Amino acid sequence: MDxxxxxxxxxxxxxxxxxxxxxxxxxxxxxxxxxxxxGGGTKAGIGRPAQAERSLSTRELTGITLYEPSEMVIGAxxxxxxxxxxxxxxxxxxxxxxxxxxxRPLLGSEAEPTMGGVVGANLSGPRRVVAGAxxxxxxxxxxxxxxxxxxxxxxxxxxxxxxxxxxxxxxxxWGTLAAFSEVTFKVLPTPExxxxxxxxxxxxARAIKALSAGLGSPFEVxxxxxxxxxxxxxxxxxxxxxxxxxxxxYRAGRxxxxxxxxxxxxxxxxxxxxxxxxxxxxxxxxxxxxxxAIWRVSVAPSRAxxxxxxxxxxxxARHLYDWGGGLVWLALPAAGDAGAAVVRAAFAGTGAHATxxxxxxxxxxxxxxxxxxxxxxxxxxxxxxxxxxxxGIFNPGRMYAGI
Amino acid sequence: xxxxxxxxxxxxxxxxxxxxxxxxARLVAPESLVTSEDELRAFETDALTAYRRMPLAVxxxxxxxxxxxxxxxxxxxxxNVVPRGAGTxxxxxxxxxxxxxxxxxxxxxxxxxxxxxxxxxxxxxGITNLSISAAVGAEGFFYAPDPSSQLACxxxxxxxxNSGGAHCLKYGVTTNNILGVRMVLVDGTIVDIGxxxxxxxxYDLLGLVVGSEGQLGVVTEATVRILPLAEGARxxxxxxxxxxxxxxxxxxxxxxxxxxxxxxxMDKPAIEICEAFAKAGYPLDVEALLIIEVEGxxxxxxxxxxxxxxxxxxxxxxxxxxxxxxxxxxAIWKGRKSAFxxxxxxxxxxxxxxxxxxxxxxxxxRRMDEIVKSYGLRVANVFHAGDGNLHPLIMYDxxxxxxxxxxxxxxxxILKLCVEVGGCLTGEHGVGIEKxxxxxxxxxxxxxxxxxxxxxxxxxxWRLNPAKVFPLDGRWTPASEAA
Ligand SMILES: Cc1cc2nc3c(=O)[nH]c(=O)nc-3n(C[C@H](O)[C@H](O)[C@H](O)COP(=O)(O)OP(=O)(O)OC[C@H]3O[C@@H](n4cnc5c(N)ncnc54)[C@H](O)[C@@H]3O)c2cc1C
Numbered sequence: 001m002d003x004x005x006x007x008x009x010x011x012x013x014x015x016x017x018x019x020x021x022x023x024x025x026x027x028x029x030x031x032x033x034x035x036x037x038x039g040g041g042t043k044a045g046i047g048r049p050a051q052a053e054r055s056l057s058t059r060e061l062t063g064i065t066l067y068e069p070s071e072m073v074i075g076a077x078x079x080x081x082x083x084x085x086x087x088x089x090x091x092x093x094x095x096x097x098x099x100x101x102x103x104r105p106l107l108g109s110e111a112e113p114t115m116g117g118v119v120g121a122n123l124s125g126p127r128r129v130v131a132g133a134x135x136x137x138x139x140x141x142x143x144x145x146x147x148x149x150x151x152x153x154x155x156x157x158x159x160x161x162x163x164x165x166x167x168x169x170x171x172x173x174w175g176t177l178a179a180f181s182e183v184t185f186k187v188l189p190t191p192e193x194x195x196x197x198x199x200x201x202x203x204x205a206r207a208i209k210a211l212s213a214g215l216g217s218p219f220e221v222x223x224x225x226x227x228x229x230x231x232x233x234x235x236x237x238x239x240x241x242x243x244x245x246x247x248x249x250y251r252a253g254r255x256x257x258x259x260x261x262x263x264x265x266x267x268x269x270x271x272x273x274x275x276x277x278x279x280x281x282x283x284x285x286x287x288x289x290x291x292x293a294i295w296r297v298s299v300a301p302s303r304a305x306x307x308x309x310x311x312x313x314x315x316x317a318r319h320l321y322d323w324g325g326g327l328v329w330l331a332l333p334a335a336g337d338a339g340a341a342v343v344r345a346a347f348a349g350t351g352a353h354a355t356x357x358x359x360x361x362x363x364x365x366x367x368x369x370x371x372x373x374x375x376x377x378x379x380x381x382x383x384x385x386x387x388x389x390x391x392g393i394f395n396p397g398r399m400y401a402g403i
Numbered sequence: 404x405x406x407x408x409x410x411x412x413x414x415x416x417x418x419x420x421x422x423x424x425x426x427x428a429r430l431v432a433p434e435s436l437v438t439s440e441d442e443l444r445a446f447e448t449d450a451l452t453a454y455r456r457m458p459l460a461v462x463x464x465x466x467x468x469x470x471x472x473x474x475x476x477x478x479x480x481x482x483n484v485v486p487r488g489a490g491t492x493x494x495x496x497x498x499x500x501x502x503x504x505x506x507x508x509x510x511x512x513x514x515x516x517x518x519x520x521x522x523x524x525x526x527x528x529g530i531t532n533l534s535i536s537a538a539v540g541a542e543g544f545f546y547a548p549d550p551s552s553q554l555a556c557x558x559x560x561x562x563x564x565n566s567g568g569a570h571c572l573k574y575g576v577t578t579n580n581i582l583g584v585r586m587v588l589v590d591g592t593i594v595d596i597g598x599x600x601x602x603x604x605x606y607d608l609l610g611l612v613v614g615s616e617g618q619l620g621v622v623t624e625a626t627v628r629i630l631p632l633a634e635g636a637r638x639x640x641x642x643x644x645x646x647x648x649x650x651x652x653x654x655x656x657x658x659x660x661x662x663x664x665x666x667x668x669m670d671k672p673a674i675e676i677c678e679a680f681a682k683a684g685y686p687l688d689v690e691a692l693l694i695i696e697v698e699g700x701x702x703x704x705x706x707x708x709x710x711x712x713x714x715x716x717x718x719x720x721x722x723x724x725x726x727x728x729x730x731x732x733x734a735i736w737k738g739r740k741s742a743f744x745x746x747x748x749x750x751x752x753x754x755x756x757x758x759x760x761x762x763x764x765x766x767x768x769r770r771m772d773e774i775v776k777s778y779g780l781r782v783a784n785v786f787h788a789g790d791g792n793l794h795p796l797i798m799y800d801x802x803x804x805x806x807x808x809x810x811x812x813x814x815x816x817i818l819k820l821c822v823e824v825g826g827c828l829t830g831e832h833g834v835g836i837e838k839x840x841x842x843x844x845x846x847x848x849x850x851x852x853x854x855x856x857x858x859x860x861x862x863x864x865w866r867l868n869p870a871k872v873f874p875l876d877g878r879w880t881p882a883s884e885a886a
Contacts, residue, residue: 068760068762069657069658070654070655070657070658070761070762071654071657071760071761071762071791072657072662073760093660122602122607128601129601132575132579133601133602135607135610136575136578136579145853149849149852149853150849151849151850151853152846152847152850153850153853153854155825155826155827156760156825157758157759157760157790157791157792157825157826157827157830158758158790158791159567159571159576159758159787159790159791159792159830159831160758160827160829160830161564161565161614161829161830161831161832161833161834162827162828162829162834162838162842162845162846163834163842163845163846163850163851163854163872163873164611164614164615164854164857164858165565165578165610165611165613165614165615166611166853166854166857167610168578168607168609168610168611168613169606169607169608169610169611169857171607171610172606172607173606173607177606188662189657189659189660189661189662190660192660209520212519212520212521212522215522215631216519216520216522216543216544216631217631218543218631218632218633218634218699244706244707246702246703246706247699247703247706247707250700250702250703254700298600298601298602298603298604299600300518300521300523300598300599300600301520301521302518302520302521323601326521326600326601327601327602351598351599351600352600353600353602353603353604355604370604370605371604371605373604373605374594374595376588376592376593376594377594377595377596377605377608380594380606380608380860380861381605381606381608383860383861384606384608384611384857384860386860387853387856387857387859387860388853388856388857399605400605
C-alpha cells in the first residue's frame with residue numbers, strides 16, 4: 001500500500017518498511033516532487049528554509065535489527081528513537097562512543113530524535129575528542145537514493161575498505177543525498193566510572209592551553225570544555241576522565257599535578273560529572289533566551305580564543321568551548337544577519353568554519369547557514385548531490401542554494 | 404598466475420610514447436622522469452608480485468604544483484595515471500598498465516608543520532608511516548594507525564587504502580586519524596579537503612577520499628592527528644589448546660567491558676613460522692595464540708591484566724606469559740608484524756584480508772581449513788581478533804602455475820565465505836585488482852553504480868587508476884547513463 005496516502009493528501013509520507021520507502025521516493029522522483037526528508041524533525045530548524053512540497057519522515061521505520069554485545073555492534077532502522085538504542089545498549093553496559101548531542105533544548109523541539117537524524121547531522125558530543133564523531137562509529141548504511149534505488153554501503157563489521165566509503169559520504173549530508181533505511185554502529189563498553197577535574201577563573205586563552213595540556217597528556221582525558229565568564233560567574237575549565245575506578249583515581253591525581261600551574265582544582269564525582277557534561281553536550285547554557293541566534297564554530301583549538309575575542313569586541317555575544325577549544329558555541333542577537341559577518345570575519349583565514357544552527361527562517365533564508373565552500377569543493381559538492389539525487393528532490397537548498 | 408585481467412593497452416597511446424615523454428620532460432627535472440626499461444622495472448608491480456605490467460613512464464614530482472602540471476598534461480593528452488607511494492599494496496593497487504604514467508610521491512616525504520597544542524601534523528604524502536611517529540616521538544606523541552609495513556609504506560598509500568594495523572582496535576584506522584588533505588584532481592585542479600579542525604564543513608569529501616585507492620585524485624599533503632603516547636604498554640601472550648577457546652576468550656574480554664589496545668590471533672602454523680623468525684618466546688605447544696596488549700601506568704596495566712588473565716583462565720588458557728622488558732616487547736611485536744615476511748621465507752604465499760563478525764570465528768576457521776585442504780594447500784592464520792579482520796596466508800609454489808591457480812581459487816572461496824557470514828572482502832588491504840572481480844559478491848549493481856557515479860564526479864573519464872576496484876565490465880559512465 002502507498003505509504004503516502006494515510007492521513008490526507010498533503011500529510012507526511014510515513015513509510016513503515018524499506019519497500020515503502022523505495023516506493024515513496026521513486027514516486028516523488030518520477031513526479032519531480034521535492035521532499036523534506038526528516039526523522040523526528042527535531043532539527044528541522046537547522047539549515048536554509050526548505051523548498052519542499054511534501055515531507056517524508058522515516059520515524060515509523062523503527063526497530064533494532066542487530067545487537068551483538070560481544071562484537072560491539074548495533075544496527076537499527078533509521079526511525080528508531082535514539083533513546084531506545086541508548087537504553088538497549090545500557091542494559092548490556094555499552095554505549096554509542098560519540099555521545100550524540102540532543103538538539104531539543106537548544107531548538108525548543110519536543111519530538112523524538114531518531115538514529116537516522118543522528119547520522120544525517122553527523123551528531124557527536126564531548127567524547128568526540130577521543131572517540132571520534134558519529135561518522136567514525138558508523139559502519140553501515142542502507143539507504144534509498146534520489147532515483148528510488150536501495151543502496152547499501154558498509155555493513156556490520158568494523159573494518160571494511162571494500163569499495164568507496166559512501167557511509168562517510170552520506171553521514172552529515174542533512175537529508176540532501178539519500179533517505180536512510182537502516183544504520184549500523186560500532187559501540188563501546190560504558191566506562192565503570194568517571195570524574196571531572198575543574199579549574200577556576202582562567203581566561204579563554206589560558207583555559208584552552210590547560211585543556212591542550214590535558215589532552216596532550218597520557219592520562220586519557222575523554223572530554224575537555226571551558227565555560228567562560230559570559231556563561232558562568234566564575235569561569236570553569238573542565239577535563240573528564242573515564243574508566244575503571246582505580247585507574248580514574250590514579251589519572252585524576254596525575255592530571256591535577258600536571259595542571260597545577262593553572263591553579264588549584266576541584267574534582268567532581270561521577271554523578272555530578274554526568275549532569276554537567278550532559279548540559280555541555282546539549283549546550284543548555286545558551287538555550288535561553290530563545291530569541292538569540294546560535295552559532296557553532298569548528299576550529300583548531302589554538303586559534304579559537306583569538307577568534308572569539310574579535311567577536312566579543314564587535315558584538316554582545318555569549319559563548320562556550322567544547323572539544324578542547326575546537327568547538328565554539330556562540331549566542332548572538334538574532335538581528336540583521338545574526339552576526340554572520342562578524343563571526344565569519346573573526347575566524348577568516350584560520351581554517352575554521354561556522355554554522356548558524358538557530359535563527360529565524362527569514363535570516364536563514366538570506367545568510368549562508370553552512371560555510372560556503374571554495375569553488376572546486378563546491379563543484380564536487382554539486383556533483384555528489386547530482387550523483388545521488390539527480391532530480392534534486394531531497395531537501396533542495398537546505399545546505400547550499402541550488403544544491 | 405594469470406587469472407586477473409588487465410584492460411588491453413590503448414595502441415594509440417603506446418604509439419605516442421615519445422611525444423608523451425617529451426611533454427613530461429618539460430615539466431619536471433630530468434632526474435624526476437624515469438623512462439629506461441631497466442629503471443621502469445622497479446615500478447612494474449607492488450606487493451602482489453604475481454602480476455606485473457611495465458608503465459609507459461614514471462614521474463617523481465617534488466611539489467604539489469609539479470603533480471598538478473603532470474596531471475594537467477596527462478589529462479590533455481588523454482593518458483591514464485596510476486598514483487604510487489611505496490608500492491607495498493597487497494592487492495595490486497599500485498600495479499601500472501602499459502599505457503599509463505606512474506606518478507610516484509616518494510620524493511615528497513617531508514614534515515611540513517607540527518601543532519602539538521592542537522595535536523595535528525601536516526606532512527607530504529610520500530612520507531613513510533613510521534617517520535611520522537618518529538618525528539614527534541621525542542615529544543611524547545605518535546601517529547596511531549600502524550600497518551605492519553609501516554617502515555616502508557607512505558601516508559598517501561595509507562590514505563588511499565584506509566590502512567589499519569594491530570593497534571586500531573583502540574585508535575581506529577586511517578580514516579579516523581586524518582583531518583585534511585591537499586589533493587590534485589585528474590585535470591590538475593588543486594583542492595583542499597578538510598583542514599585542521601575536527602569537523603569539516605559540507606559533505607564529508609575526506610571520508611570519500613580515504614579508501615578511494617587512488618581513483619579520486621592524487622594526495623600530495625595530509626593533516627593527521629597525533630596522539631599522546633601511553634605511559635607504558637605491555638603485550639601478554641596467551642596460549643590455548645583450541646582456536647574456539649581463544650575466540651571465546653576474546654568475546655568474553657569485550658563482554659567484560661575491556662577493550663585492549665590490541666588483540667592479535669595466530670594459529671599453530673603461524674606461531675611456528677613467526678617464532679622461527681623472531682625468537683619471541685611464543686609457546687610452541689599450543690594450537691592458538693593471542694597477543695593482548697594493554698596500556699597505562701604499571702599499576703593500571705597490572706589491574707587490566709589481572710582482569711584479562713582471570714577471563715582467559717575461565718576459558719582454559721594453557722600458558723600466560725607477560726613481557727618483562729622493552730626487548731621482550733619488541734620481540735613479541737616483531738614476530739607478529741613480520742608474519743608476512745617470515746611466511747615468505749618458507750613459501751610463496753598470498754595474503755587474504757576478509758573481515759567477519761567475530762562470533763563466526765570458529766565456523767570460519769573450520770571452513771577455511773577445509774577449503775584450503777580441498778585444494779591440497781597449507782594455510783597459516785594471523786588476524787586482528789578484536790575486529791574480525793582475517794589474514795589467512797595461503798602457501799603455494801609460485802613456479803607451479805597449477806598450484807598458483809589453486810591458491811588464488813582457494814583465496815576467492817575464503818573471501819566469498821567471509822561475505823556469506825556477514826563480513827566483507829577486505830578489511831584493510833583494499834580491492835585493487837585482486838578483489839575487483841569479486842565485488843559483485845558483496846554489492847548489488849545499484850550499490851556499485853552509486854559508487855561509480857561518485858567516482859565519476861572526481862574522474863569523469865576513468866583516467867586515474869582505472870583498472871582497479873570496479874569490475875571491468877559494466878562500468879558506469881555518464882555516457883552509459885544517457886544510453
Ligand atoms: C609486509 C606487508 C605488511 C603489510 N601490513 C599491513 C597492515 O598491517 N595493515 C594494512 O592496512 N596494510 C598492510 N599492508 C599493505 C600496504 O602496506 C598498505 O596498503 C599501504 O597503505 C600501502 O602504502 P604504499 O605507500 O606502499 O602505497 P602503494 O602500494 O604505492 O599504493 C597503494 C594504493 O594507493 C594509491 N596511492 C598511493 N599514494 C597515493 C597518493 N599520494 N594519492 C593517491 N593515491 C595514492 C595507489 O594508486 C594504490 O592504489 C602490508 C603490506 C606488506 C607488503
